[in-house]
Amino acid sequence: MKSKIHIERIPAIFATIYDKAAKMVKDSYFGPVADEVVSGVGKARVLDLGTGPGYLPIEIAKRSTLITIDAIDLGHKLIRMARQNALSAGVSDRITFEVGNAAKLRFENDTYDMVISTGMLHMLKDPLKVLKECHRVLKPGGTAWIYDPAQVSAKIDRLKWKRSLTVFETYVYKLFLLYALVNPPHTFDQKQMIDLIAASPFQHREIEEIKGEIKAKLKK
Numbered sequence: 001m002k003s004k005i006h007i008e009r010i011p012a013i014f015a016t017i018y019d020k021a022a023k024m025v026k027d028s029y030f031g032p033v034a035d036e037v038v039s040g041v042g043k044a045r046v047l048d049l050g051t052g053p054g055y056l057p058i059e060i061a062k063r064s065t066l067i068t069i070d071a072i073d074l075g076h077k078l079i080r081m082a083r084q085n086a087l088s089a090g091v092s093d094r095i096t097f098e099v100g101n102a103a104k105l106r107f108e109n110d111t112y113d114m115v116i117s118t119g120m121l122h123m124l125k126d127p128l129k130v131l132k133e134c135h136r137v138l139k140p141g142g143t144a145w146i147y148d149p150a151q152v153s154a155k156i157d158r159l160k161w162k163r164s165l166t167v168f169e170t171y172v173y174k175l176f177l178l179y180a181l182v183n184p185p186h187t188f189d190q191k192q193m194i195d196l197i198a199a200s201p202f203q204h205r206e207i208e209e210i211k212g213e214i215k216a217k218l219k220k
């Protein structure tokens with residue numbers, strides 16, 4: 001089920017083309033997810049895992065001044081890009097971006113009202129360890145929202161995306177296709193997701209599959 005070469009982060013060379021793809025779906029994907037998050041919490045502290053270039057926490061912060069967000073990613077370049085994106089959007093005062101490992105969170109127990117992750121779980125070597133960390137840092141009664149596989153890529157207009165690339169980025173894109181061949185993602189079906197969550201500390205869970213996207217809402 002796992003690839004022989006297993007890389008948990010987006011390599012820095014792909015960060016720019018990844019950012020362009022993610023930016024294309026900030027309204028069609030990250031916006032609706034942000035709406036759902038904002039409707040699910042009031043004043044809250046939220047942790048976003050695998051934030052990439054930061055568009056989900058940015059969209060959340062644009063919708064609510066009552067939510068503060070910490071967002072982590074293993075990619076140094078993506079975190080730098082996320083900080084700039086938040087600054088450009090005028091919400092950098094309510095989002096903290098930092099390089100961090102979701103399997104070894106530096107945060108204390110019972111810190112967050114919500115932990116959210118979109119499209120990260122399938123990239124992990126040990127997703128169960130990450131779920132345990134989510135449970136640990138959540139406050140009692142807090143929730144973890146896990147979207148995986150997330151429908152981010154399905155929302156991308158690939159032709160428009162490729163047309164937006166520079167000449168150099170076009171070569172990077174071809175390299176990315178080769179990279180995807182040797183490091184294919186392992187995605188979960190609903191049964192695998194249920195089995196994984198059943199092995200986690202979360203006792204209260206709601207899992208649904210909509211158009212191929214699995215949404216798990218877990219309560220501590």
